[in-house]
Amino acid sequence: MNTQDRFAQLEPALLEEINTHGIIKTFAMGDVIMRTGQYIKSTVLILEGMVKISRNDDEGSEFLMYYLQPGEACAISIICASKAETSQITATAMEDTTVLMIPIGFMDTWMSKYKSWYYFVLETYRSRFEELLVVIDNVAFRNMDERLQFYLKRHTAASQSNIIALSHQQIAEELNSSREVISRLLKKMEQRGMLKLHRNSIELLIS
Amino acid sequence: MNTQDRFAQLEPALLEEINTHGIIKTFAMGDVIMRTGQYIKSTVLILEGMVKISRNDDEGSEFLMYYLQPGEACAISIICASKAETSQITATAMEDTTVLMIPIGFMDTWMSKYKSWYYFVLETYRSRFEELLVVIDNVAFRNMDERLQFYLKRHTAASQSNIIALSHQQIAEELNSSREVISRLLKKMEQRGMLKLHRNSIELLIS
DNA sequence: AGTGTATTGTGACTTTGGTTACAGACTGCC
DNA sequence: GGCAGTCTGTAACCAAAGTCACAATACACT
Numbered sequence: 001m002n003t004q005d006r007f008a009q010l011e012p013a014l015l016e017e018i019n020t021h022g023i024i025k026t027f028a029m030g031d032v033i034m035r036t037g038q039y040i041k042s043t044v045l046i047l048e049g050m051v052k053i054s055r056n057d058d059e060g061s062e063f064l065m066y067y068l069q070p071g072e073a074c075a076i077s078i079i080c081a082s083k084a085e086t087s088q089i090t091a092t093a094m095e096d097t098t099v100l101m102i103p104i105g106f107m108d109t110w111m112s113k114y115k116s117w118y119y120f121v122l123e124t125y126r127s128r129f130e131e132l133l134v135v136i137d138n139v140a141f142r143n144m145d146e147r148l149q150f151y152l153k154r155h156t157a158a159s160q161s162n163i164i165a166l167s168h169q170q171i172a173e174e175l176n177s178s179r180e181v182i183s184r185l186l187k188k189m190e191q192r193g194m195l196k197l198h199r200n201s202i203e204l205l206i207s
Numbered sequence: 208m209n210t211q212d213r214f215a216q217l218e219p220a221l222l223e224e225i226n227t228h229g230i231i232k233t234f235a236m237g238d239v240i241m242r243t244g245q246y247i248k249s250t251v252l253i254l255e256g257m258v259k260i261s262r263n264d265d266e267g268s269e270f271l272m273y274y275l276q277p278g279e280a281c282a283i284s285i286i287c288a289s290k291a292e293t294s295q296i297t298a299t300a301m302e303d304t305t306v307l308m309i310p311i312g313f314m315d316t317w318m319s320k321y322k323s324w325y326y327f328v329l330e331t332y333r334s335r336f337e338e339l340l341v342v343i344d345n346v347a348f349r350n351m352d353e354r355l356q357f358y359l360k361r362h363t364a365a366s367q368s369n370i371i372a373l374s375h376q377q378i379a380e381e382l383n384s385s386r387e388v389i390s391r392l393l394k395k396m397e398q399r400g401m402l403k404l405h406r407n408s409i410e411l412l413i414s
Numbered sequence: 415a416g417t418g419t420a421t422t423g424t425g426a427c428t429t430t431g432g433t434t435a436c437a438g439a440c441t442g443c444c
Numbered sequence: 445g446g447c448a449g450t451c452t453g454t455a456a457c458c459a460a461a462g463t464c465a466c467a468a469t470a471c472a473c474t
Binding site for chain 4: 374375376386387390391393394404406407
């Protein structure tokens with residue numbers, strides 16, 4: 001699928017410019033697209049696949065913030081790119097992923113030149129800000145069982161499948177918990193009929 | 208102090224417009240400036256005082272996100288105002304506070320008309336986004352003792368005084384913890400010589 | 415089929431932080 | 445001074461989640 005279809009809300013002249021100046025890059029599942037401390041010189045738009053944005057502390061612990069889908073942009077890359085600052089997050093390809101990199105130079109020009117770009121950037125900020133609020137809600141007010149449930153639901157929504165192909169260990173890392181805790185909670189949820197456990201995958205039965 | 212001095216980075220013509228169209232409102236210490244679910248029709252700039260931005264869950268528990276100082280704008284109000292949506296946060300005056308309300312109608316126009324406004328809005332997004340990342344870091348990776356320490360430091364930095372005039376109860380609420388836990392941890396910190404406890408105030412000895 | 419590795423299941427234990435209950439101390443006010 | 449209300453200190457207990465240790469299972473590969 002091409003840029004026009006993914007970003008239909010952008011005006012034609014802008015899409016033209018994006019096609020001319022944007023650099024297309026592809027990443028394989030598991031590839032790190034951006035890592036903590038790296039200098040950001042481009043804004044990233046997702047064309048295909050799925051990207052995980054997470055926070056990592058000094059000891060290597062990870063904490064999932066949100067997923068980016070095709071048609072979305074990485075708010076952090078916009079923020080950092082506009083200041084040429086280092087990012088404080090990690091972006092990982094969850095599937096084979098194609099992105100469009102827009103050199104920061106165009107940000108300013110397009111912002112005043114194309115109303116649709118301005119709205120797109122604002123909407124990106126708004127939606128990511130709200131996602132962060134939900135993340136904070138979860139981690140501040142909810143227990144691990146609720147957070148796990150939320151995580152599974154979000155994962156099925158993002159991948160449009162009720163099968164979550166992850167090991168307990170991987171889930172534990174994204175929630176900054178430990179494998180045993182996740183296994184325990186998943187087992188309880190299975191006993192309550194909420195899901196079915198398989199090796200390397202979880203089948204969600206409720207929606 | 209007037210708008211010119213608080214927002215010296217904005218170009219004169221814009222400041223003129225701000226003075227013409229902005230509505231000045233004052234709030235007493237403790238007043239709620241914005242509450243969850245409320246419709247936002249204006250962007251808020253802080254002129255005097257200090258504003259606390261926090262997240263509140265359904266049961267009334269609170270969770271501090273950050274403080275806003277004079278010269279800063281409320282990112283959430285910008286986001287919500289530009290979409291005329293409801294906010295998911297609460298803003299409370301921590302001191303007697305003066306704010307400037309800018310009706311949303313001007314956002315779009317100024318954004319393309321005044322480069323300095325565009326930069327100001329981007330910078331507001333950037334800094335608040337980064338504050339949220341720090342908040343997530345704290346709550347995801349740190350224990351309560353570290354979070355409390357961080358809280359106290361941030362408070363002294365914001366109020367430019369090493370005296371924190373809050374009861375243990377108030378601190379507990381902002382960290383979504385309980386009074387006993389905070390008392391316990393503060394006592395420990397006092398024994399380690401990090402601070403001195405008084406009634407209704409804490410004197411921070413380390414920086 | 416047999417071996418090695420990754421994944422999952424589970425029990426015992428520890429730590430952190432929340433809860434309950436109550437005592438003492440300070441402040442304001444009559 | 446005496447009383448009410450708020451704030452602080454503390455002990456005992458509980459619950460959630462992290463840790464440790466080890467068993468059991470499944471899969472991949474030869």
